[in-house]
Amino acid sequence: MAVVPILSDAEAGAEALAVFDDIRTKRQTDYVNNFWRALAADPALLRATWDRLQAVMGPGTLDPLVKEMIYVAVSVANGCSYCIHSHTAAARAKGMTEAQHGELLAVIAMAAQTNALATALQVPVDERFDVKGG
Amino acid sequence: MAVVPILSDAEAGAEALAVFDDIRTKRQTDYVNNFWRALAADPALLRATWDRLQAVMGPGTLDPLVKEMIYVAVSVANGCSYCIHSHTAAARAKGMTEAQHGELLAVIAMAAQTNALATALQVPVDERFDVKGG
Amino acid sequence: MAVVPILSDAEAGAEALAVFDDIRTKRQTDYVNNFWRALAADPALLRATWDRLQAVMGPGTLDPLVKEMIYVAVSVANGCSYCIHSHTAAARAKGMTEAQHGELLAVIAMAAQTNALATALQVPVDERFDVKGG
Amino acid sequence: MAVVPILSDAEAGAEALAVFDDIRTKRQTDYVNNFWRALAADPALLRATWDRLQAVMGPGTLDPLVKEMIYVAVSVANGCSYCIHSHTAAARAKGMTEAQHGELLAVIAMAAQTNALATALQVPVDERFDVKGG
Amino acid sequence: MAVVPILSDAEAGAEALAVFDDIRTKRQTDYVNNFWRALAADPALLRATWDRLQAVMGPGTLDPLVKEMIYVAVSVANGCSYCIHSHTAAARAKGMTEAQHGELLAVIAMAAQTNALATALQVPVDERFDVKGG
Amino acid sequence: MAVVPILSDAEAGAEALAVFDDIRTKRQTDYVNNFWRALAADPALLRATWDRLQAVMGPGTLDPLVKEMIYVAVSVANGCSYCIHSHTAAARAKGMTEAQHGELLAVIAMAAQTNALATALQVPVDERFDVKGG
Known part of the structure; x- marks a missing residue:
């Protein structure tokens, strides 16, 4: 299910197609994943998102x-199913081993647990963690 | 403010003190931060949390x-003020540079943004991201 | 999947049916969507939710x-898939254009991004934003 | 408290100051709020965030x-204290009346409530809300 | 800080004062806490919230x-500082012991942890958990 | 869909199988649900999670x-679909009646609603809710 159409190349407008082509070139693949095709109904938003992603994730x-x-960690905490799938796949493509994935999961689960405890206890921040006091 | 007392060494029981001592030894510091002092009212929970943290964050x-x-990324997404302060300080203590902090922030913000878009559009997951289909 | 049955008219009790009828009349449609049918197992909760929704969303x-x-914006931030689908459809039914939808998405994504940054930086609130200080 | 310094004009670098000046000009005020001063340690992130904000919130x-x-609605759902303060103030500056604020609050609360119910019940999305099925 | 004034009895209007009186009577105390005083600027929202709270939390x-x-558990997961404080206090007033509080915290932390893991792994729901399949 | 394989008994390693057996014995069932099978790729994480769950949920x-x-309440607030399904089923298996489920839902929805309001209003915590001031 989706709340917008997932545009094929034939359905996308010229501006969106230019972004699709840029994705294909930069990623050296013919495949453009659904996220970009769902954004293609708004070419300006598609372009701004893709450009920013490259700047942030680049060297x-x-x-x-x-x-x-x-x-992946942020996507898990935000509960974004699509992003967990796509960025776990991207991490694997960049060499993430099974052991590294396991440690990533363990850190995410540990953080979720102590986040919950610190929030439940409403622990006051120690003075030494305040940069202004440093 | 807090919903439990932040126990001093004098107020903590023997089991909690043993964990405090362990924290001091392992971290090579005299300082025990408020999170552990807030947990000290429940020594079993304190012990389980500290033991698990070491296992997860260890080599x-x-x-x-x-x-x-x-x-830090998970703590930001979960909005845990205490954890953001304590783990940003811990990252700095482990050598995080200002440039690395800036990139961490940029990735967190980028993920938050595309998490929101993918969720708002309810983008269906591409077959190729499904491990079972692989 | 669901954790409760989605009650048909035949399966719903008298109190639930009365709410279904009210929904049909007020919305001028024969269709009662799954949210209300899932709530129908608890007619009091169904009634309270429907009555409050009308008061809040009315003139x-x-x-x-x-x-x-x-x-829609709240539903996206809360990650409620059902609500994103149903309220995006409702917004369209009330005249939301594609351009307006695009701007809505852009604002949601922008807010998600700066929410993450302000939280990650733990920015102290400016005095001038405090109403008590005004 | 904060995890980064809130840079004054004297402490900010040339690139950050240029953004501060832009903020002053566009907003026709001398006041630059803490969010931008906290971002100023990373001038590239500061610039990208400010530029994107103008594009999104502009005409x-x-x-x-x-x-x-x-x-405001997204910021509430994400629990960003700073953003709730700053954007509620911005909404007031743009003419939000007390009655409009009350309705905004009521819609946010209603959405939070039905988001929770739809999620708790795991209500399956109605076919008619699926754009692909349309 | 707050984004609305916390109205004293003298500042509140007649409709809001009637709710304050009702709170005093039902709770057998002179004290009306800040949540209700913050809501008092919108008497209709104040009344609806108070009435619904009584219905839900009553016998x-x-x-x-x-x-x-x-x-408390929901408030922790939603990161609502005010609500954690007020409902932990309410639980204590209703007899919650320190041991019960400790178990509550442990369950909340455990759930946060497995929520994160199940989300990170995107575990498909077992057929047997689906009510419709039952 | 999933980002890891759901391991059958034949695919799981010896350490994972030992946990599966423990689950079968303690729960007096042959069925091992997907959550544990998804964790089985990392036997240490599987073991730590299962052991901790027993300690927390035990007598x-x-x-x-x-x-x-x-x-269930935490899982709903965190939007964990899998956990809502599995723990609602577990609650039913432990005797939760339809009336109790309805009240659980009503409390979760009420908390979500007042969490949103208290956050939107940024209500300052009353002194009397602060344990340190007590």
Whole structure:
């Protein structure tokens, strides 16, 4: 199910197709996944999202695989089924091993657990964690 | 504010004190932060949480700093103020640079944004992201 | 899948049927959607929810379409798949254009992004935003 | 408390100051709020966020006040204290009346309530809400 | 901080004061807590919320203390600081012991942890959990 | 769909099988549900999760059914579809009546609603709810 059509190349407009082509070139694949096809009804939003994604996930001080694992972690906490699937696949494509996946899961579960405890107890932040006090 | 007392060493029971001592030894510091002092009213929960945290955050295939950044990412998505403060401080203590923090923030914000879009559009998961179909 | 049966008219009790009839009359349609049929096992909860929905979504100072778009925005942030589908459909029925839908999506994504950043940075609230200080 | 410093004009670098100046000009005020000052440690992220915000919240098919109310709704559902304060203030500055604020609150509360119910019951989406089926 | 004034009895209108009086009578206390005073700017919303709260939390098949603990659990998962404080206090007033509080916390943390894991793994629901298949 | 395989007994390793056997014995059933089979790729995480679950959900001061209902409440607020299905089924197996389920739903919906209102209004916590001030 979806609340918008998943546009095929034939159904997408010229601006959207230009983004699809850019995705194909940058990712070196013919496949354009559903997320972009669902966004294609609004070419400006599609373009802004794709451009920003490249800037954020591109070369920097963090390893590309690390960025994907952080992406998965946020997607899990936000409960985004689509994003969990697509970014877990992307992490695997970037070399995530089964052992690394297991550790990622363990950290996510641990954080969820202590997030819940700290929130349930409404623990006041220690002065030493305040940057302004540093 | 808090919904439980933040126990000092003098107020904590013997079982809780043993965990405090373990924290001091393992972390090579005299400081025991408020999260553990808030949990100290329930020594069994305190012990289980501390033991599990060590197992999860200890040596493995992921870099300790990477684990801390994943922890921060989950804590942000869950909106846990205490955890964001404590684990951002922990990431800094493990060497996170300002540039790395900036990239961490950018990935978290990007994920939050595309999580919202994929959810708003209810994008169906591509067959190729399904492990069972692989 | 569901954790309760989706009651047909034949399976629903008298109190639930009375709400179904009210829904049909007020909405000028024969169709009663699954949400109400799932609630029908608890007629008191069904009645209270339906009555409150009418009071909240009925005539007031905000345009009905604006209310539907706010409803969609909350449902996206809460990750409620059913509600995103039903209220996006309702917004369309109330005249939401494709351009308006695109802007709604863009605002939701922007808010998700800056929500994440403000939370990650734990930005202190400016005095001027505090009503008590005003 | 905060996990990064809130940079004054004197502490901000040239790139960040240029964004501060842009904010002052576009908003016709001398005041730059803490969110932007917290982002100033990463001028590229600051610039990208500010530029995107203007594009999203600028003129379009939705009324500026409607966009602010949608922003508030998402911020509430995401539990972002800072954003709730700043965007409620922005909505007031754009003319939101007390009655409109009351209706906004009522819709947010209603959506939260039915989001919880639909999720708790795991109500299957009606075929007629599926765009692909349309 | 707050985004609305916390109305004193002197500042509240007649309709709001009637609800305050009702709260005092039903709870057998002179104290009206900030939540109701913040809602008082919109007397209709105040009245609807108070009336519904009484209906939901009143006598039924679940013990009043159990209802309060469920309320705390939801408030923790939703990250509502105010609600965690007020409903933990209410649970204590209804007899929640320290041991019960500890178990409540442990269940909340366990659920948060397995929620994260099941979501991260996108575990398909077993047929036997589907009521329609029953 | 899933992001990991759901391991059958034949596919699971020795350590995972030992946990499956333990689940069968403790629950007095032959059936091992998908959650555990999805975790089986990481036997250490599987074991730690199962052991902790037993400790938390085992005998204590709270009734087993109450614990299940709290588990459902957290799972709903976290939007975990799998967990809502499995723990609603578990609550039914422990004797939850339809009337109790209805009250559970009503409390969850009420909490979601007032959580949203208290957050939207940013209501300051009353001094009397602060344990440190007590």
